[in-house]
Amino acid sequence: MRFDAPLQLKSGATLADYELVYETYGQLNAARSNAVLVCHALNASHHVAGTHAGVDRSEGWWDNLIGPGKPLDTDHFFVIGVNNLGSCFGSTGPTHPHPDPAKGGQAWGADFPVVTVEDWVDAQARLLDTLGITTLAAVLGGSLGGMQALSWTLRHPARVGECIAVATAPNLSAQNIAFNEVARRAIITDPDFHGGHYRAHGVLPKRGLRVARMIGHITYLSDDSMEEKFGRQMRAAELGYSTQDIEFQIESYLRYQGDKFSEYFDANTYLLITRALDYFDPALAFGGDLSAAFAAARGKRFLVISFTTDWRFAPARSREIVKALVDNRIDVSYAEIAAPHGHDAFLLEDPRYHGVLRATFERIAAELAG
Amino acid sequence: MRFDAPLQLKSGATLADYELVYETYGQLNAARSNAVLVCHALNASHHVAGTHAGVDRSEGWWDNLIGPGKPLDTDHFFVIGVNNLGSCFGSTGPTHPHPDPAKGGQAWGADFPVVTVEDWVDAQARLLDTLGITTLAAVLGGSLGGMQALSWTLRHPARVGECIAVATAPNLSAQNIAFNEVARRAIITDPDFHGGHYRAHGVLPKRGLRVARMIGHITYLSDDSMEEKFGRQMRAAELGYSTQDIEFQIESYLRYQGDKFSEYFDANTYLLITRALDYFDPALAFGGDLSAAFAAARGKRFLVISFTTDWRFAPARSREIVKALVDNRIDVSYAEIAAPHGHDAFLLEDPRYHGVLRATFERIAAELAG
Numbered sequence: 001m002r003f004d005a006p007l008q009l010k011s012g013a014t015l016a017d018y019e020l021v022y023e024t025y026g027q028l029n030a031a032r033s034n035a036v037l038v039c040h041a042l043n044a045s046h047h048v049a050g051t052h053a054g055v056d057r058s059e060g061w062w063d064n065l066i067g068p069g070k071p072l073d074t075d076h077f078f079v080i081g082v083n084n085l086g087s088c089f090g091s092t093g094p095t096h097p098h099p100d101p102a103k104g105g106q107a108w109g110a111d112f113p114v115v116t117v118e119d120w121v122d123a124q125a126r127l128l129d130t131l132g133i134t135t136l137a138a139v140l141g142g143s144l145g146g147m148q149a150l151s152w153t154l155r156h157p158a159r160v161g162e163c164i165a166v167a168t169a170p171n172l173s174a175q176n177i178a179f180n181e182v183a184r185r186a187i188i189t190d191p192d193f194h195g196g197h198y199r200a201h202g203v204l205p206k207r208g209l210r211v212a213r214m215i216g217h218i219t220y221l222s223d224d225s226m227e228e229k230f231g232r233q234m235r236a237a238e239l240g241y242s243t244q245d246i247e248f249q250i251e252s253y254l255r256y257q258g259d260k261f262s263e264y265f266d267a268n269t270y271l272l273i274t275r276a277l278d279y280f281d282p283a284l285a286f287g288g289d290l291s292a293a294f295a296a297a298r299g300k301r302f303l304v305i306s307f308t309t310d311w312r313f314a315p316a317r318s319r320e321i322v323k324a325l326v327d328n329r330i331d332v333s334y335a336e337i338a339a340p341h342g343h344d345a346f347l348l349e350d351p352r353y354h355g356v357l358r359a360t361f362e363r364i365a366a367e368l369a370g
Numbered sequence: 371m372r373f374d375a376p377l378q379l380k381s382g383a384t385l386a387d388y389e390l391v392y393e394t395y396g397q398l399n400a401a402r403s404n405a406v407l408v409c410h411a412l413n414a415s416h417h418v419a420g421t422h423a424g425v426d427r428s429e430g431w432w433d434n435l436i437g438p439g440k441p442l443d444t445d446h447f448f449v450i451g452v453n454n455l456g457s458c459f460g461s462t463g464p465t466h467p468h469p470d471p472a473k474g475g476q477a478w479g480a481d482f483p484v485v486t487v488e489d490w491v492d493a494q495a496r497l498l499d500t501l502g503i504t505t506l507a508a509v510l511g512g513s514l515g516g517m518q519a520l521s522w523t524l525r526h527p528a529r530v531g532e533c534i535a536v537a538t539a540p541n542l543s544a545q546n547i548a549f550n551e552v553a554r555r556a557i558i559t560d561p562d563f564h565g566g567h568y569r570a571h572g573v574l575p576k577r578g579l580r581v582a583r584m585i586g587h588i589t590y591l592s593d594d595s596m597e598e599k600f601g602r603q604m605r606a607a608e609l610g611y612s613t614q615d616i617e618f619q620i621e622s623y624l625r626y627q628g629d630k631f632s633e634y635f636d637a638n639t640y641l642l643i644t645r646a647l648d649y650f651d652p653a654l655a656f657g658g659d660l661s662a663a664f665a666a667a668r669g670k671r672f673l674v675i676s677f678t679t680d681w682r683f684a685p686a687r688s689r690e691i692v693k694a695l696v697d698n699r700i701d702v703s704y705a706e707i708a709a710p711h712g713h714d715a716f717l718l719e720d721p722r723y724h725g726v727l728r729a730t731f732e733r734i735a736a737e738l739a740g
């Protein structure tokens with residue numbers, strides 16, 4: 001969907017016009033009260049559920065959660081997945097042509113403005129306006145998506161019923177920023193990066209993207225799940241004693257993940273999205289006081305979910321959110337799920353996790369019905 | 371010191387001759403019984419203690435521990451620091467000329483044979499032979515150095531009195547290998563790497579080394595200490611909204627560490643040393659049974675030390691070593707030090723940590739005297 005009204009960004013820049021691609025699942029009810037917005041994380045898109053027709057038949061990234069009869073039941077809810085600005089999956093981003101005619105149709109590249117969680121939320125709100133939706137039954141997201149869900153309750157508190165924030169944090173820790181920064185350095189120092197204008201040079205900084213993805217991937221998995229899945233399994237019966245060839249299965253797996261990612265993901269998008277993660281910090285304007293930040297969200301209802309083995313956004317970070325809400329006497333439920341899969345658990349089908357979400361959405365559906 | 375007898379390596383390759391550089395501190399007693407070998411980790415050398423003369427006046431990497439009146443007291447012990455094969459700090463390694471005359475004096479580069487912890491230990495044993503030392507009062511090492519200390523008790527059990535293994539592990543976990551592999555990929559895919567023969571091309575793969583070091587550095591620090599030291603401190607009063615410039619102090623710190631490291635460390639050495647870490651696995655020949663592996667060490671005395679916030683080689687990994695020793699009824703003391711500094715704690719001056727080492731070396735000195 002095309003938006004022609006300029007969007008003022010948190011950085012001070014303005015996006016004159018832009019396109020947002022989105023998908024919906026289920027039917028909007030007559031009262032327009034059953035909409036659930038699903039916010040995506042780093043490597044995801046508007047394609048949240050269902051299976052696309054066509055050659056790739058790609059499955060939505062949260063298809064195990066969302067659909068008819070699933071925990072977020074599209075027989076009851078109108079679910080919206082929207083691709084964020086700066087992405088490489090359809091909405092306006094650095095791979096799209098720069099609007100300045102002087103650029104001769106070249107891609108935005110590194111000139112695409114820095115976007116923040118707040119900018120995404122504002123753009124999502126405009127999409128809802130266009131769809132005729134004033135109030136969301138719920139906003140839901142995991143990881144960076146959870147930050148957007150939290151931000152909704154601060155930017156547009158009157159428009160959100162329930163906020164469901166999964167495997168997320170009130171801001172990145174120094175270690176989180178450090179991992180992002182190493183990934184960015186790998187991309188930016190790739191000689192094919194060309195200051196972010198690699199498309200104008202007819203190349204892609206795939207080396208950097210591969211390394212970035214490998215680093216990210218390590219932080220998505222728990223130490224234990226990596227140990228259980230790969231341990232010290234060797235690729236061959238005997239060690240080959242090589243510094244450059246693959247010796248262990250974990251190496252093979254990581255290289256594969258890196259290679260695959262570098263084929264489809266845009267490097268500037270990677271920089272933008274990791275920066276959006278770095279910048280998210282609702283407490284900053286309140287001198288670091290998260291409780292003060294959430295005072296504006298008063299009256300909302302929250303569900304916060306974390307996973308015991310998630311060391312990227314550990315349960316302690318979710319508990320900070322819960323504490324800030326409790327400090328404001330805001331209705332919050334908190335589920336800390338014992339799951340072995342680390343940060344990735346939020347994308348997986350864990351019966352306790354999905355049970356909590358199913359019960360929550362059943363309650364919301366019952367409240368909507370009457 | 372030059373060694374002209376060929377060294378058979380674990381990989382099957384042979385090193386025809388080689389040089390080992392070393393430093394000693396204190397005096398070897400008449401009985402030649404007070405020698406302590408200190409084994410180094412990834413980014414270290416034979417320069418263990420004291421301060422070098424000259425312009426750089428570099429301080430030994432374990433100078434807070436080793437010296438007159440210090441926990442490892444050089445008034446009582448003859449301490450030996452030896453630089454391992456494959457290093458870039460003096461002993462024969464990939465930066466040295468290839469011995470094959472057909473190579474025309476070019477550096478070994480990627481042709482330097484893969485070396486293992488066991489190879490290092492065997493080379494160290496030869497150095498002791500040359501120094502006229504049959505038995506070590508103790509062998510001591512942290513991290514990769516701890517692996518060498520453990521290996522001494524398996525390769526040359528009759529030659530070791532006490533084995534002191536600090537902040538180490540019986541092998542690398544899948545996650546440990548994963549971090550090493552990402553660092554290696556960053557180096558190997560740097561276009562200036564040239565398959566490891568970068569010196570022949572007159573370049574150095576500094577981009578890759580920088581990223582490798584940044585990754586390593588994150589794993590050396592605890593999440594908490596990084597948070598305390600840097601947190602979300604910004605570099606300027608206001609955010610600049612840039613994907614490529616530094617916004618947070620932690621980014622500045624990591625870039626500095628990476629830049630500095632890339633100026634002096636050799637990329638092939640980095641590959642060799644991370645591979646030596648990956649390969650170390652004394653239980654492998656015993657079907658993964660570490661207790662069976664340590665049966666050969668029977669009769670030794672061990673001190674195993676870990677640090678609570680070390681997530682690279684967590685206390686649980688040290689406890690695996692302790693269990694294997696206890697299973698063999700080997701005398702082992704275990705100290706788990708509550709320290710905030712992560713893996714780096716083994717290099718720092720913590721009073722409880724140094725207290726344990728001081729007491730241990732005082733006992734050994736008393737036994738030698740008595």
